[in-house]
Amino acid sequence: MREAIHIEKPWFSASLKEWIFTTDHKKIGIMYGITSLVFFIVGGIMALGMRVELFNPGTQHVSPDTYNYFLTVHGALMLLWWAIGIWGAFANFLIPLMIGARDVAFPRLNALGYWTFFAASVIALITLIPGNQIMHMWTGYPPYSANPNSGLTALFVFIWHLTGAASIMGAINFLTTVVRMRAPGIGFFNMNLFLHGVSSMNLIQLLGIPSIAGAVTMLFLDTYVGTNFFNPAKGGDPILYQNLFWFYSHPAVYVMVLPAFGVISEIVSTFARKPIFGYKSMVVAIWAIALVGFMVWTHHMFVSGIPDWVKILMSYTTVLIGVPTGIKIFNWVGTLYRGAVVYKTPMLYALGAILMFLIGGLTGIPLGLPAFDIAVHDSYFVVGHFHYVLGMAVTLAAFGGFFYWWPKVTGRMYSEALGKLSFWTIIVGSNVLYFPQLIVGLSGMPRRYYDYPVIGEWITLHQIQTVGAFVLAFGILLGIIALIKGTLSGEKAPANPWMSNSLEWRLPSPPPPHNFDEPPKVEKDYCPHGYCKF
Amino acid sequence: MAHEVAHHGEHEVSIWPLPVGVGVLLIPLAITAFFAWKAPLAALLAGGVGLALIIVGATGWAYEFFTKGHDEGHGWIAIFFFIISEIIIFGTMFVAFWMARVNHAEVWVNSWIPEGLSLSIPAFLTLVLWASSFTIWRAEVALEQGSRSKATTYILITMALGILFTVMHVSEWVHLWHQGFTLMSNMYGTGFYALTGIHTSHVIVGLILQAYALMFILSGKMNEKKMTMFSATVAYWHFVDIMWLLVASTAYVVGGLHI
């Protein structure tokens, strides 16, 4: 059956007009990927600017306002464009292939979703123009964000509205696709864990984004129209913003990490040459994390004056979420146990992501305990924590996914040597960068400052971080070069270079325009993970 | 193979999402221009062009769907997901309103409730909207049975009721505003206009959707075989009507009673 599929026109031979007006999920996926990656690099350059400034105490090269601007936009870009946006790329390209569909349920809506994301990107770029900066951090807490000194709040509000609208369109589309368009034989308990990852992600987006959309709409009205949502003098409440903000933004961290778990599961089972250990518990754990994720948000607000019983309650639920997370890590280890593990580049990235997530998660649990968190809240310890989970676990998983599906997407193999080199550079650079953040945070360095007192130990720790940051940046560059070089001069990729059992590998590389000309028939005991059976 | 070539050109491009997307960019820019850049002329220009692009794009989009697309019946599930997220948007405003009502009950009752607030207007508005829920349901049944002219009549009645609702509501706002009860006065004013304002904006979106549906029913493109889009419009309208009960009881009853 595979031979019968006739490649007419791989995606990259399309004309410019076909790109701009495309409704093909593969092209849209690639457009998402490129946009995400470009903004990842922009956000990364801003981070390097901040690290250069922090190399020594005092003001060096970056003024306080510019520093605040860099930090605000760095946060927004890395979270909304990179850690969330990149999964839009994977979801678009892979969902229809993995469920055996020709496209998503609403291809034109999918295109509009991308252009809305693009519109948000234009607004993000407008903040580069002097006079239009936003400087109140990615969280945008009032009352500061409603103050003209904090920059152009309107642009901040529309960044959230537009990325949010794009995500809701995507969520509706992908959920409908997965619910209604699976090929016969692919059910809830035998579909790819990546599909569970992105579906739970999309459900969270659907339920959470409206909350942040409401919060920033109120912020806009307060700032420009003079309403009183966050004005205590007239009955408003600034803590309301924090509640609405975190009601989305805590679940949002699972938006970033659940698809990463999915990618890790695909890669680990393929390269351990075993079906995923405890598949059903993996599925249940993903959905449990998504659900409990909505019940922990006040762990970001332990010092905001919320009642004690709320602190205690959400401290419990925060620790509770460690259980399904632990199940996942246990099952990955179980999958590796007695597997015939092959250490190709994607596998290195996936294993790195698991280990770094372990550190990130283990620093998160004490943060969920008010007794500890009140001491380190808004310190570099928190910065270290979320860079372990985002800067490393999510980023490594995304790069692992790039290398893993690159042959399928481009039809070419990447260079293994360069890929492995990029992994080792990134993992060394990241740890040199992020581990000192935990230490300097514990010793009292607050986050979000462009300066710090002349304390010998702090200077050393900051200088180590800056060195690590440049090593990391070099590693990312190597990774991108490895991928681009593969595309230009790599060997031709076979349909299934990794001998995976999953449906997307049964198509030629790159997949033909229609994916499956006939709805694919999968074997009776279809299991997407594990050693190739067909 | 020849078949596939034709197929390819037909399915994988559409020129309509892009203009809508550009409109989606221009509208926020227009709002920013008006409020933050203080450039009302630029705001008018960007807003006008943006709106025109969205209208043209959405019309072309629907036309393309009705001439070339297949109705696979996924629409109802999409509108279901969309309504869920809408409920949460309303929820944020309810939370703001209720929190202020509970935490500042005393000043609220003693000094924030305007004199001119009467319960008879929202009661009448409720009747209007609920009658429109009934008529749009009749329109759906008529269309299912293939009776386009009957469906058209019912949609027109629904739209008339929706417009009546909007006009009455706006005049109510003007009345209260002139009494000194504004968005800025206090949290009651803020919550009152925010809740009812967001609700009315949904009524207007519902009316626009109905106008689209009417256009395609009149031209015969929307019929009993291709009516998922209309069913979605109907579901959305029911949602707006049910939501009105919560909005009105919060904004007028919970907010306006002296307890």
Ligand code: HEM
């Ligand atoms: C079991 C896992 C986790 C636990 C228990 C946990 C706990 C926490 C807590 C309590 C805080 C607040 C610290 C403070 O501000 O004082 C925090 C901050 C944060 N966490 Fe986690 N976390 C976990 C996993 C994750 C994951 C998976 C991500 C992202 C993929 C993430 C991203 C963040 C971010 C971005 C912040 C900082 C937000 C900000 O204030 O700007 N966390 N975490």
Ligand SMILES: [Cu+2]
């Ligand atoms: Cu959290």
